[in-house]
Amino acid sequence: MSNNLGHLFDEMEKIIESPDNLKNGRFWENQTWPRDMWRGFPRLNPSQAIPFLVFPDNALWAKILKVDLRDYYSNAETHLKTQLRMNIYHFNNWKDNTYYTKDLFIWFGVVTELSFFGPKIRFFPNREGWIENPPLLEKKEKLASLKCPDFYKSGLMPRIHEFYEKMNKLVNGRFRVLFPMWVRGPFCIAAHLRGLDNIIIDMLEDPEFVHELMRFITDSEKEWVKERARFLHLPIEKTFLFNDEVGLPLITPEMYEEFVLPYEIELANFYGGILYWHSCGDTSDFITLIKKIPGLKMFHVGPKTDVLKAAKTFAPHTPLDVDLDPFRDVLEADEEKMRLKIREIIDICTEKNVPFCIRADGFQPVHTLERDLSKIRVWIDVVRSVIKEKNTREVNESH
Numbered sequence: 001m002s003n004n005l006g007h008l009f010d011e012m013e014k015i016i017e018s019p020d021n022l023k024n025g026r027f028w029e030n031q032t033w034p035r036d037m038w039r040g041f042p043r044l045n046p047s048q049a050i051p052f053l054v055f056p057d058n059a060l061w062a063k064i065l066k067v068d069l070r071d072y073y074s075n076a077e078t079h080l081k082t083q084l085r086m087n088i089y090h091f092n093n094w095k096d097n098t099y100y101t102k103d104l105f106i107w108f109g110v111v112t113e114l115s116f117f118g119p120k121i122r123f124f125p126n127r128e129g130w131i132e133n134p135p136l137l138e139k140k141e142k143l144a145s146l147k148c149p150d151f152y153k154s155g156l157m158p159r160i161h162e163f164y165e166k167m168n169k170l171v172n173g174r175f176r177v178l179f180p181m182w183v184r185g186p187f188c189i190a191a192h193l194r195g196l197d198n199i200i201i202d203m204l205e206d207p208e209f210v211h212e213l214m215r216f217i218t219d220s221e222k223e224w225v226k227e228r229a230r231f232l233h234l235p236i237e238k239t240f241l242f243n244d245e246v247g248l249p250l251i252t253p254e255m256y257e258e259f260v261l262p263y264e265i266e267l268a269n270f271y272g273g274i275l276y277w278h279s280c281g282d283t284s285d286f287i288t289l290i291k292k293i294p295g296l297k298m299f300h301v302g303p304k305t306d307v308l309k310a311a312k313t314f315a316p317h318t319p320l321d322v323d324l325d326p327f328r329d330v331l332e333a334d335e336e337k338m339r340l341k342i343r344e345i346i347d348i349c350t351e352k353n354v355p356f357c358i359r360a361d362g363f364q365p366v367h368t369l370e371r372d373l374s375k376i377r378v379w380i381d382v383v384r385s386v387i388k389e390k391n392t393r394e395v396n397e398s399h
Contacts, residue, residue, distance in 0.1 A: 003081060003085070005080075005081060005170065008084040008085065008088070009084070009171075009174055009175070011084075012087060012088065012100070012102075013102075013174075015087065015088065015100050016100050016101065016102060020095075021091075021099065024051075024098065024099045025099050026043070026044075026049070027040070027049055027051040027097050027099070027357075028040030028042065028043055028051070028097075028099050029042075029043050032103060033103070033105070034105050034107070034178045034180055034181045034183070035107040035180070035181075035183065036058070036107055037361050037362075038055070038098055039276065039298075039321060039359075040099055040357075041298055041355075042319045042355040043355070044355065045354075046349055046350040046353065046354070046356065047350070047353075050346060050357070051096075051357040051358075052358040052360075053096050053358070053360075053361065054094050054096050054359075054360050054361065054363075054379070054380060055098075055359075055360075055361035055363075056361070056363040056376075057128070057362045057363055057364050058109070059126055059127045059128065059365055060364060060372065062125070062126045062127075063126070063365055063369050064089065064369065065082060065086070068125045068126075069126060070123045070124065073123050074123070076162065077166070077170060079163060080104060080170055080171070084104075093373075093377075094376065094380055095380060095384070096380060102176050103178055104171065104175050105178050106160055106163045106167065106179065106180050107180060108129065108159075108160075109128040109129055110130075110184065110188075111128075111129045111130060112160075113183070113189060114155075114184070114189060114193070115131075115154075115155030115156040115157075116155040116220070117146060117149060117155065117189070117193055118136060118146070119131040119136040119193065120132040121155075121156070131192060135193060135194055135198065137193045137194045137195075137213070138198070140194075140202075140209055143209075143212065146216065148216075148219065148220040148223050148224070149223075149224055151224055160179075160180055164177060164179055179231075181237065181240070182221050182225055182228075182239060183239060183242050184242050185241040185242055185246070185260075185264065186218050186221065186267070187243060187245055187260045188242060188243055188245050188246075189217050190210070190217055191245045193213075193217075194213065196245065199213075200250070200251065203255050203258075207258070207259070214259060214263050215263075217263075218263045218267060225270075225271075236270075236272070238274065238297075239267075239275065240274065240276040240278065241267070241274055241276070241277045241278065242278045242279075243260075243277070243281075244280045245279075245281070246279045246281060247280075247281020247282045247286065247302070247305075248281065248282045248283075248284075249282075250281060253285045253286050256286055256289060261290075261292065261293075264277075265292065265293055265294065268293045268295055269294060272295060273294065273295020273297065274293055274295060274297065275297045276297060276298045276299075276300065276321070277290055277296055277299055278300040278302075278321075279300065280300075280304075280323070280362075281305075282304035282305055283302060283305045284304075284306040284310075287305075287309055287310055287314075291313055291314065296318060297318070297319075298319045298320070299320055299321070300320075300321045300323060301321065302323055303324055303325035303328070303329070307320075307322060307344070307348050308352075310322075311348050311351075311354045314354060315353055316352070316354055316355075318354070319354070319356060319357075320349060320355070321356070321357060321359055322345050322356050322357065322359060323359045323361065324358070324359065326362050326363045326364070327364075329341050329360065330360050330363070330375055330376065330379045331363070331366050331367070331375050335378060335382055338378070338382045338383075339382055339385075342383055342386045343386055346358075346386065360376075360379060
């Protein structure tokens, strides 16, 4: 694949205008997605269409495209070119229902928002970056000295502004560069600034401190978002809540209701709604609480979460983003196991008449690159086959 920027722009524009991409567009409501692993809102009910998506983690992309992720996260041109190369490879090799637009993102992974509070960040050549130990708030007393992040100077913000300026110059109006949104939920940030073990103990022994920390993070997000709106000369946009630390066995529904939900509801009211609530944890027993968040547009059903319970709770108006376990359900599954899992999801969501999509993402390198890519292609073929069988059966039954 050519690494020439002009050639990459040309190839991407061909993809965007292609019949296959235009056909995929009918599956989704218009959706701006400001980070990796694109998501859209399923437009149609299950009797009309069932979309599916597949996305690797950047650790696997590093092997596929032979890119050093340290360069990807530090060089604006590499960040831009790699996104275009990801999209072109994806379109040419995986016939899923991803919808390609002229939007490009700036995103440094889970550490993006965490960095705003000052922990030390480390990037790696072949996996996502992370914050260094010990936790920034290993000593609770340090919270009193923390200040709300500076939209221009804190953490990775100088690099974000640099990338935004350089990438806009490179695209020269042909594509749209999105400025990052604050998508990480306040509890996720609290858990990693304090340390997950510490904050769980705090919930039991020092609830006042947990509320103080959540208050500080929530207020910080709101101030950052207000400045983002001023900087871009835009109104405050609805956002997302990524919450992988919410779920059993890490915290209980009672802990979520006391320490997390009030701040998520406050943010939903601040934003005018939450577009997408996400956790890869087991949120089966949290679902009725999560539904209380005002203006929730789509709910993520993680690999451990009960699909039936989610469908019963959110049908018929709140779409489900049903996510599989990339290892158990794809890379280590035979075709029959794949087929049974996909049929189960389709049968449940179709019966409850809830809009949904099936997603397999976050693929890490497990075996050889050739074997991992082969299993992903097999899974795609199986999904397409099961959806076709369902559609054929419905046609026959209608006659």
